[in-house]
Amino acid sequence: MGVVVPLEDRTGEAGLAPLLALAAPGMERVNAFILSRTGSDVAMIPEVANHLISSGGKRLRPMLTLATAALTGYSGDADVRLAAAVEFMHTATLLHDDVVDGSEMRRGKLAARMLWGNEASVLVGDFLLGQAFKMMVEVGSLEALRILAEAAAVIAEGEVMQLSAAKNTTTTEDDYLAVVRAKTAELFAAACEVGPVIAGRPKAEQAAARSYGMNLGVAFQLVDDALDYGGREAKLGKKVGDDFREGKITLPVVLAYRRGTPDERAFWKRTLEDGQVEDGDLEEAIRLMGKHGAIEDTLARARHYGAIARDALGLFQDKPDVKALLDVVGFVTARAH
Amino acid sequence: MGVVVPLEDRTGEAGLAPLLALAAPGMERVNAFILSRTGSDVAMIPEVANHLISSGGKRLRPMLTLATAALTGYSGDADVRLAAAVEFMHTATLLHDDVVDGSEMRRGKLAARMLWGNEASVLVGDFLLGQAFKMMVEVGSLEALRILAEAAAVIAEGEVMQLSAAKNTTTTEDDYLAVVRAKTAELFAAACEVGPVIAGRPKAEQAAARSYGMNLGVAFQLVDDALDYGGREAKLGKKVGDDFREGKITLPVVLAYRRGTPDERAFWKRTLEDGQVEDGDLEEAIRLMGKHGAIEDTLARARHYGAIARDALGLFQDKPDVKALLDVVGFVTARAH
Numbered sequence: 001m002g003v004v005v006p007l008e009d010r011t012g013e014a015g016l017a018p019l020l021a022l023a024a025p026g027m028e029r030v031n032a033f034i035l036s037r038t039g040s041d042v043a044m045i046p047e048v049a050n051h052l053i054s055s056g057g058k059r060l061r062p063m064l065t066l067a068t069a070a071l072t073g074y075s076g077d078a079d080v081r082l083a084a085a086v087e088f089m090h091t092a093t094l095l096h097d098d099v100v101d102g103s104e105m106r107r108g109k110l111a112a113r114m115l116w117g118n119e120a121s122v123l124v125g126d127f128l129l130g131q132a133f134k135m136m137v138e139v140g141s142l143e144a145l146r147i148l149a150e151a152a153a154v155i156a157e158g159e160v161m162q163l164s165a166a167k168n169t170t171t172t173e174d175d176y177l178a179v180v181r182a183k184t185a186e187l188f189a190a191a192c193e194v195g196p197v198i199a200g201r202p203k204a205e206q207a208a209a210r211s212y213g214m215n216l217g218v219a220f221q222l223v224d225d226a227l228d229y230g231g232r233e234a235k236l237g238k239k240v241g242d243d244f245r246e247g248k249i250t251l252p253v254v255l256a257y258r259r260g261t262p263d264e265r266a267f268w269k270r271t272l273e274d275g276q277v278e279d280g281d282l283e284e285a286i287r288l289m290g291k292h293g294a295i296e297d298t299l300a301r302a303r304h305y306g307a308i309a310r311d312a313l314g315l316f317q318d319k320p321d322v323k324a325l326l327d328v329v330g331f332v333t334a335r336a337h
Numbered sequence: 338m339g340v341v342v343p344l345e346d347r348t349g350e351a352g353l354a355p356l357l358a359l360a361a362p363g364m365e366r367v368n369a370f371i372l373s374r375t376g377s378d379v380a381m382i383p384e385v386a387n388h389l390i391s392s393g394g395k396r397l398r399p400m401l402t403l404a405t406a407a408l409t410g411y412s413g414d415a416d417v418r419l420a421a422a423v424e425f426m427h428t429a430t431l432l433h434d435d436v437v438d439g440s441e442m443r444r445g446k447l448a449a450r451m452l453w454g455n456e457a458s459v460l461v462g463d464f465l466l467g468q469a470f471k472m473m474v475e476v477g478s479l480e481a482l483r484i485l486a487e488a489a490a491v492i493a494e495g496e497v498m499q500l501s502a503a504k505n506t507t508t509t510e511d512d513y514l515a516v517v518r519a520k521t522a523e524l525f526a527a528a529c530e531v532g533p534v535i536a537g538r539p540k541a542e543q544a545a546a547r548s549y550g551m552n553l554g555v556a557f558q559l560v561d562d563a564l565d566y567g568g569r570e571a572k573l574g575k576k577v578g579d580d581f582r583e584g585k586i587t588l589p590v591v592l593a594y595r596r597g598t599p600d601e602r603a604f605w606k607r608t609l610e611d612g613q614v615e616d617g618d619l620e621e622a623i624r625l626m627g628k629h630g631a632i633e634d635t636l637a638r639a640r641h642y643g644a645i646a647r648d649a650l651g652l653f654q655d656k657p658d659v660k661a662l663l664d665v666v667g668f669v670t671a672r673a674h
Contacts (some may be wrong), residue, residue, distance in 0.1 A: 042498045075599045096463060100456040119437040122459055123496045126433060126466075130490030133470055137483045145482065146474045153467030159460045 010209025015331030019322035026066040048124040055107040061191045062087045068195025071321045078139040088132035095125035144194045151190035158182025215309035222302035225250035240281040255294040351670030355661035359655040363403040366563040370421045385461040392444040398528045399424045405532025408658045414529045425469035432462035455644025481531040484492035488527035495519025559639035562587035578619040
């Protein structure tokens with residue numbers, strides 16, 4: 001009856017510790033900088049922004065920027081601004097996502113849209129995006145700007161792709177991966193790529209950091225998709241089954257649908273395409289995923305991308321800081337098995 | 338019974354002709370560039386974007402960028418990219434505005450949100466904003482980037498300000514002007530400022546162009562506010578009284594409220610703060626504005642800002658191209674009297 005996903009796995013927690021230690025001094029400055037840039041005379045802006053920003057996200061993306069900058073020998077302070085910009089881009093995306101998905105919860109708290117409305121969530125997201133670009137301009141690296149501006153366009157493109165595919169149970173795994181790369185992994189990739197860029201390192205190192213971030217991001221999203229059908233609510237910060245209720249076609253669904261009988265496919269079409277969800281349907285969805293190994297195999301796919309991410313760091317194998325980044329892969333995939 | 342605003346005024350149309358002529362060669366390239374950058378493998382993106390982009394907006398803002406670049410002697414092709422970026426920022430703002438305001442019409446067509454939904458409007462807006470920043474990065478001027486990134490943040494801040502003030506009939510004229518400067522005039526100001534910036538002209542010329550754009554933008558918005566209570570539907574591209582139905586506090590309301598009797602103030606509170614609008618209320622609102630001269634005086638205020646915009650161009654009085662920019666002021670204010 002479904003796959004139990006023990007989120008308490010200690011390996012996961014330990015896996016993030018080296019990154020936390022590496023990034024700690026920089027993150028203190030990133031956090032102070034973030035707070036200083038949500039300020040506005042318009043009271044609603046810091047209220048909405050800080051509700052989400054202070055809600056205990058892991059800040060994985062800005063830590064990755066600091067870590068890849070450190071890894072490649074950067075010693076200035078542009079990494080702090082770029083890390084803060086990355087977190088602002090992420091926060092803006094979350095505000096807009098929750099509006100688009102009609103989500104009620106985010107990180108275990110009411111979504112901003114439930115407290116201040118969709119209107120404020122859209123506009124404060126826009127404000128944060130504007131602030132993010134201001135920070136990048138302050139850094140003055142046109143190459144970092146190019147990477148992050150490209151990421152902003154690609155992320156939005158991925159979200160629209162997902163919206164278009166949302167109700168289509170026949171989405172292929174490849175289609176779905178294209179969405180994941182764009183809407184989630186692109187920001188991980190950009191966050192990692194700008195580190196060696198500001199360090200002035202060669203293209204090969206920039207590409208390696210980008211590849212690490214891209215594959216880590218895909219693994220991260222796939223584990224998230226699996227957790228939505230098997231995680232525990234308190235740790236997940238949202239309700240189990242949110243993706244199901246919102247009719248999102250994620251990899252566990254893609255696999256269960258393709259491996260399913262005609263009756264089962266009718267079930268997926270009724271619940272996800274037609275949105276006719278009845279009591280017990282979530283349990284049935286989880287049962288079907290168990291029957292077909294859809295969650296285990298989603299996690300196996302995540303480990304595959306995690307392995308690519310690790311190998312991408314091969315160029316840096318003689319650097320002591322590389323261990324922290326390798327361990328992040330363990331953290332991301334150990335969240336779930 | 339209300340002020341008749343004859344939109345067919347020939348002075349207005351003639352007023353834009355010199356700018357149209359000055360900007361024509363550049364605008365052909367801007368339009369081609371805009372089309373090339375709404376492309377995406379995700380079919381919904383060009384559909385939504387082109388619905389609005391091809392809907393016959395005047396493209397005043399990108400023309401202003403071309404014109405201020407020409408005025409200050411610029412001869413490269415960065416102005417085309419920046420002009421396209423300005424138009425994308427504007428389009429993104431309109432897509433998000435219509436979601437925030439729940440608007441049904443835009444430029445005489447159904448708003449994108451009525452055809453593709455709020456979700457697509459939010460996300461395609463984000464995509465266009467990302468594309469706008471990519472274009473700016475391609476230009477490579479950090480100063481132009483700084484100005485436009487700042488504008489993006491200020492515009493969003495102004496929209497939140499308006500959201501916070503939306504239902505407050507006691508908004509002062511100063512409060513309202515702060516909203517107008519941020520949400521409308523800032524983009525006019527930035528569009529004009531980047532012209533002399535890429536031309537490498539001194540700060541004094543940049544500031545003059547910015548001041549022209551800022552005051553022109555304020556005049557533009559105030560005339561728009563007046564037209565909403567007195568324009569004719571076909572020319573306005575939206576319904577007369579949209580602002581009233583959406584409970585927007587604009588300058589005609591601020592003036593009519595401040596000059597009104599206690600009974601009249603109760604009327605404004607009922608209709609705009611409490612949203613209890615009945616048949617005949619729009620006509621009553623227009624009658625009260627007529628009684629207190631609120632529309633004429635909104636237009637008088639607009640002419641005041643128009644005069645400041647004209648004087649800001651004093652630095653350029655010996656330049657032949659300046660006439661086109663002076664005539665824009667006439668066009669903007671003659672739309673309405």
